[in-house]
Amino acid sequence: MANSTSRGALILRNVRPWGGEPAEVIIPDDGHIGEVRPLASGAPRQSGPDDVVVEGRGRILVPSFADVHVHLDSNRLELPFRPHTGAPGVWGMMLNDRNNWRDAEVSITERTTTALRMAIERGTTRVRTYAQVDVDAGLERFEAVVAAQEEFAGRCEVEIIAFPQAGLLKEKGSAEVLERAVQAGADVVGGIDPCQLDRDPVRHLDIVFGLAEKYGVPVDVHLHEPAELARFSTELILDRTEALGMTGNVSISHGYGLSALPEAQRREIFERMGRLDVAMATIAPMSGPLPLAELAQAGVRVGLGQDGQRDYWSPYGNADMLDRTWQLAFTHGYRQDEMIEHCLAVAGVGGASLLDPAGPRLYGVDDRPGVDVGDVADLVLLAGDTPTAAVMDRSPDRTVIHRGRVVADQLELV
Template identity: 30%
Template sequence: MIEKYLASGVDHIRTHVNIDPFIGLKNLEGVKQALKKYEKYLTADIIAFPQHGLLAHPEMPDLLRKALNSGASMLGALDPGGIDQDIERSLQITMDIAKEFQVDVDMHFHDPGQLGYYTMDKWLDMVEEQDFKGKTGFSHAFGLCDLSNKAWENIYPRLQEHAVQILTTIPISMKKKLLPIEALQKADIFVGIGCDGFYDSWSPYVSGDVVEKLRNYCDYTGKSNEQALRQSLSLITNNLTPLDENGQKQWPEVGDTASFVFTDAVCSAQVAARIPEKRILMHEGNFYSSK
């Protein structure tokens, strides 16, 4: 998987490692070993993730603590309502562990509608109360779809104020509604696209290519002019594009880190629209050459 990502131009991976009483920390040790082999070409966040729920087993909180003591760099959370069925308790334990280790939290919220919205709103209350600004990511966040005007006006300023990141896999299907990405961006809220799965039980279609994900998003939302396509690249480049909204160069500049993806394209808009096959990654001055 790492080699696939590197060959496609990815030089930062956020990986979720399942931690539970049956596996313990075995997955974490394996992921650390794999990432160590490629540390010359990428950086990574390792998330200690309670895939089967935080409250499913009494050992889970301490297992997550052990994972954070053993190389995990972030804490995960999963549907305090739909999975743990105790929103306040699940969120409070998550906050307690995150503050204990001073790590960021990546929260996977699949619960739709009012349940998902309430969960995010409740977490933001805790962020305010416990001064946890700038350390939260909401992945999937289906509770942000189809918000009423009142709910929108309540939560969007809070997402911006507390520097919450929104991360999405662009689930394009009749059963899943796309997040209001452009509205989030206009509200100065960070949005990023990623791949939550890789030829696995979640989906047989995920290739692991974020450029392909981006192209699907642009196609689905009807982006067809040069400006819209090149600005969409920010969704997979940590919010940085070669040109700003006014067409002025903002990257690269002298002194920037020498991390690039080289490809044969006449402009960045072509990259978004055409999914270039051949890409060459340079990470901090080091070329990655696939085998």
């Protein structure tokens, strides 16, 4: 492989977009796909002295992964395994994290940087990450996430959510710390369980949406609440989205309580979410998986994420979004190729649409955008006979491209 710092075109030879016919893909230095030429159409393009040529070897070309629900500041990747000690519930888990996160073998900045590096190496080039801000951590964890963002600028697009993991009303000063993080440059303001954790959903959401309106940033709300509470909180979120004209700038993470609602109630909520362009992010939970087909039919943008990884909340997670794609398909019980490929689309262009609502998005379970002329060249080459096989096999034979530049190959940064 030639040096990826060259300013010529990137030429991908013998690749199969979404597992289709072999093609040559030309990416000029503007970072967008310029040409997709079927190999059967004639001789390959001759490369210039500054061009970079990647031999695809028949690998599958798909949009690179967009991890849109990850806590870069909550991981123990590449550290010794630690037995789980967390108590049940969000508050108990939060206290367990609070009691332990400073005592890891390496600094919080090194941990955030490790997690982002590993994600890029495995095919992720777009990230929306939480940074925990509370009266215990202040902005320390937020600053560690900013350091990781800066370390890998040019290799990965990173959007940071200021996230009040401990709620906004249980501890004095929480709302003030959240505002300081937004003032310090957080891209999104976060909320969490307005009913179940803070037990005052109106006041909680008034703070979150008030900051969003004041600073002109989007909103993302963690929603672990069960069925009827999830429905109630979601309706309040939708009411504020509509009242403040924030269409396309609000997302709900988790939201698996909505899956337990009767179908008619789900459909009503999902259709309203589609009209207001309120997105969802999932982590492929073991219980309460989101009804992906219903969400796609309603026009709701859905993305996928790793969450925390081998942290003080859970021993799961390994920075590999291809693994998480397999988990998404597995927890939904999908066997048909169409739905497994849809999971791969959710993990890539689906998540990317949360970062850029104006970009390509999924309009149905059979939609496969992201590798056409004019698309941003955030791509990954995967080994496999078909896209479904690539998800099942999860081969390390991958080449990762961000904005038309090769940033990682064979699970190592270039």
